[in-house]
Amino acid sequence: MLSPLREDSPRRIGPYAIRARLGAGGMGEVFLGDRGDGSGPAAVKTVRRDVAQDPGFRNRFRREITVARSVTGPRLAPLLDGDADAEVPWLATEYVAGPTLSAAVRGAGAMGGPEVRMLGAGLALALAAVHAAGIVHRDVKPGNVMLAADGPRLIDFGIARDPGGTPLTTTSRMVGSPAFMSPEHVAGSGRVVPASDVFCLASVLCYAATGRDPFGDGPVAAVLYRVKYVEADLTEVPEGLRAVLEECLTADPAARPTAAALAGLLAPGAADGWPAPVTGQIAEYRRELARVGALDGPLLPGYTPTEAATGSREAPRHPTVATDFVLRPPQTPAPAPAPEQTAPPRSRRRRNLLAALAALVLLGAATGALLALREGGRGGGDPKEPAAVLAGIDAQGGREGAGTVPYGRDVRPAGWHTWQGKVTGRPFGCAAGRDVLVCRTTAGSYEALSPSDGKKLWDYSARLDADEVGARISPTGQVFMPSGSTRPAVYGDQVLLATGGRIVSLDSRTGEPRWDTRAGSTHGFESAPLVADGLVFADIGPTPQGAQVAAFDLATGKEKWRKPLVGDNLAKVDEYDFWPLTTRDGVLYLRGQDGLRALRTKDGAELGRREEGQDSRCYDALIRAPHVYCAAYTYADDGPHMAVQRLRIPSLASDGEIPLPDGVTDDAALAAVDDHVVVLVRTGLPWAEDDIDPEIVLAGRDDGRILARYPLDRRSFSDPVNAVSLPVIVADTLVWADSTSLYSVALHGTGKPGPLRTTALKGAPGPETRKDYDTLQWGNVLSDEVLPPEVLPVGGAVYVIQHGGQVLSVPLPGASAS
Incomplete structure (x- = not known):
């Protein structure tokens, strides 16, 4: 209309x-x-x-x-x-x-x-x-x-x-x-x-x-x-x-x-x-x-x-789009004034934060392997365990996938000092623990570095098919990774990889295999391994019936149970398999086609479910007891709008939402939540109608009151591109990085933010020019795109992994090791 x-x-x-x-x-x-x-x-x-x-x-x-x-x-x-x-x-x-x-x-x-x-x-x-x-x-x-x-x-x-x-x-x-x-x-x-x-x-x-x-x-x-x-x-x-x-x-x-x-x-x-x-x-x-x-x-x-x-008044109608246009991430330059317009253009610049990763999150499903920014790999286990000692850290933090990381000298790698290192390939999904930092590359292989000094420990590569050309968004819009390789997971002295249709457990220091389990004769793993309660969880697919979630013994790789998860809505196609998101207190939380589900880790029995409609999707679920915080999106003519809903654990029954001010959640993503604050990233995504300057927003977890806003100087619509990482809360410090610097804000134990601190990253590559190439034959080749860095804090050390392969290890600014 x-x-x-x-x-x-x-x-x-x-x-x-x-x-x-x-x-x-x-x-x-x-x-x-x-x-x-x-x-x-x-x-x-x-x-x-x-x-x-x-x-x-x-x-x-x-x-x-x-x-x-x-x-x-x-x-x-x-x-x-x-x-x-x-x-x-x-x-x-x-x-x-x-x-x-x-x-x-x-x-x-x-x-x-x-x-x-x-x-x-x-x-x-x-x-x-x-x-x-x-x-x-x-x-x-x-x-x-x-x-x-x-x-x-x-x-x-x-x-x-x-x-x-x-x-x-x-x-x-x-x-x-x-x-x-x-x-x-x-x-x-x-x-x-x-x-x-x-x-x-x-x-x-x-x-x-x-x-x-x-x-x-x-x-x-x-x-x-x-x-x-x-x-x-x-x-x-x-x-x-x-x-x-x-x-x-x-x-x-x-x-x-x-x-x-x-x-x-x-x-x-x-x-x-x-x-x-x-x-x-x-x-x-x-x-x-x-x-x-x-x-x-x-x-x-x-x-x-x-x-x-x-002369009568009616509610405005949303238009029916007669011609579909489609997004080509991550090259999303800023729109300028419209042609020959007589109305004045908007003064705010149109910029995009995390365009590449946001596109993968919203559009990235695959027949080979499914990639996503929040692709699993978070640790779990008994909440009484020393924080981050067993469970590794990835781009969304550790433990419960809440974008938070405990701070403690006891997990700082022995002999650690500042260093600069290099991953041979283009890193795309990393994890770190006390003994290892391991990255998947866009070639589908894995490389491990010592977190103490950056020296290479080992690499691992499954056999590649002759026609595999690297990670890419295909011309049909699907995301492919060679060998179906997913983000790695670190747990204690093990590295868990889902690659080549198998889950493999490797010794974190030597890379020697401990066990190797196949998904099935014709299927692979669609999600990164998620470890908790002595089990490894992963989504298996593709199958004609959809997704299956399986649990494997962490010590032996033996399959313990497998549960089919077929969507209930038979009138739609969904871009998401059932991804294991996180665990707590013996409960596994998954995101899938028909909503969030809560399964008992020991046998897969369903304990709770949040039903969803196509117009209200829970794309991210972050746990901070006693709630799961759900980033639920609705879509209107002027773009996506997010509400941060509280769901009780483990039933996933609604318990209201955070009363954030109008407009703050437009074009926003939920990045982190702790006992005092929620962290939103306003992206100015290219499908939104209004100009939005990208920024990080800090708000009260209980009352939604805006505590601080941090504009991001993001040049994603024109070369060279300065990509920005996800922010993560490390104890009482909010941290993020771009291609030049590390940024930090002290939260003082109450969520009250201090001043923004900028630390130059020696050896950082700086803004990068995206390659110009024909995407029609192979789609968007991720090694030729400019993707954001990843920030992995472990024991007061911060590892910043740039997409070009540079790995920089620096101390966490403004925090005391204790």
Whole structure:
């Protein structure tokens, strides 16, 4: 639906007067435009000014316009105009007054067989025209199908590719949507062919006929497994339609009908109009368009189209995004003022903290191995144990994954002194204890250093497949790690690795194996090992049924129990497997598709559960007795909003939330919680609508009162990039780092912050320039991206691991060893 223009929205783009806003995404915004010459409304797609500063992008965008002009035919939203050389590039296509197919099915339910045939025949004709122009669409999904009064329209050529030419707008990260991919998408972007579009169209038609995707629900990894092996469920598809779709959903692309042939197969028995509920939805879009057209100027804040026509007040509507834009992390430069705008631009700069890691957290699921910033690896065990003596430390601290680390000289490595060292590869996930500092690299291997002096102790690498090219976000949006290697875990004198489909226990000083346990004949481990109560926990997958969580004996590696964890919501695909997050008092807490769960560590019995909806997700869970603190996100037109909820342990029953002031949690992440404070990181993430300067916010744990705010000088939208680590609380000191310095704030035992202290890091690399390369073939190669450093405090020593491989060991500023 249409929404009002913002204060800084453009009023004119090229020849188009801008009348309303249609939506936004990571690449830019879409507006309703009118040339004033009677040619009708247009959907005007703009590109963020910062992205447009890349000459390579302009060339690709220019080619996209050329390709869109070359594709003509029925059931396509035609290109009307465009300018890749404008200060802010733009293109305009026909505006389709109607819902997307996904919105129509959500609002009106599944369609009958004749209506699905009508839909499919029209879209097959559109694909035939696309393929005749030598183009593969590659993202046929319900969100890219618009329903107009006279039939469907296929939209969005933003990720299309000419099989004989160069890629188009490769700043897009997602090429295909997991629930509507083909086996060729899963195999790799370079293998996608016109027959892949036919496969995806068949999935879309199954969705229209049943309201469900034929490859089911569950974590992305499980869905991609079913897609790869074509394990489709067509039992609810009307019988007369099933045989046609089965022919399209065959594993062999050569055996599928062409798009033109499919149109012929679907035409017999097709309806001549939409079902009544869909017709009603389309009529509302057309009425709203007429109301905006009756205004003397653009639709502005405070008014809705209904109000403009009738004088009545209604709640503002959130727009339906007609064209999906997708984020390419971590290169997320700052948007500048919109094109040819008459409204003044916002003065605040748009910067992004932890863009790469945030993108991985929100979007990073994989068939090979699932990566995440908070990927497990926290220690657990008996709370009476000396803090951090047995359990190692990772980027979110130790113990209960609360972003906190106990301080004590008793765990400082013997003979420790300040030092500078080097990990040979690019580190991506590290852990440390009294005897070892070990990092996974983007090559899937592990390297261990002495925490006392930085000398290399050992390395470990599972056998790599010949076609593995390093950690990457694939062109299909999934995160892959060679050998499925996850973040390491340190526990006492053991290092636990999940790699090559196995969990391996190594001696922390020598790297010699103690035991080696396979996940299964065809499965690997999807999460880092989590150690507690003499057990090692890990998520096993992908399997056609989704995730399984297993417990292994810490001393022998023998499997003690395994529990299937299948999602209850069968109408969605989820990006997350069931990750073991943390433990306390004999209870294992996991995050997964349908919410948080609490399992008894000794046998996997369920003790508690927090149910979630798609619009309120608990992405982080930090334990500080007697609560689990849940960072629950809801999503609105202006971006994500977070509430820090308290859940009782172990039942996970709600116990209210921290009363944080309005606006503080917009675009925020929950980093740490202790007895007095919560630490939030406001990121200014690229999908948010409002400008947000990144900052660390310190608030009272009980009353939500803001205690301090620390602006971050974050240059993530332009080279060189100065990436910032997660903050962590070390006893009474808040600590974080960037590529030049270590920052610390004393909390004085009460949460009352002292002054910010900056300590220059000798040997730090400084801001780093991100490599410019073609992402379409292999996706985003993490070794070529600029990722934040990790801060691991152990016994008053602080280890800062930079993404370039530099490891710097310094004393914790402003704290006394005791």
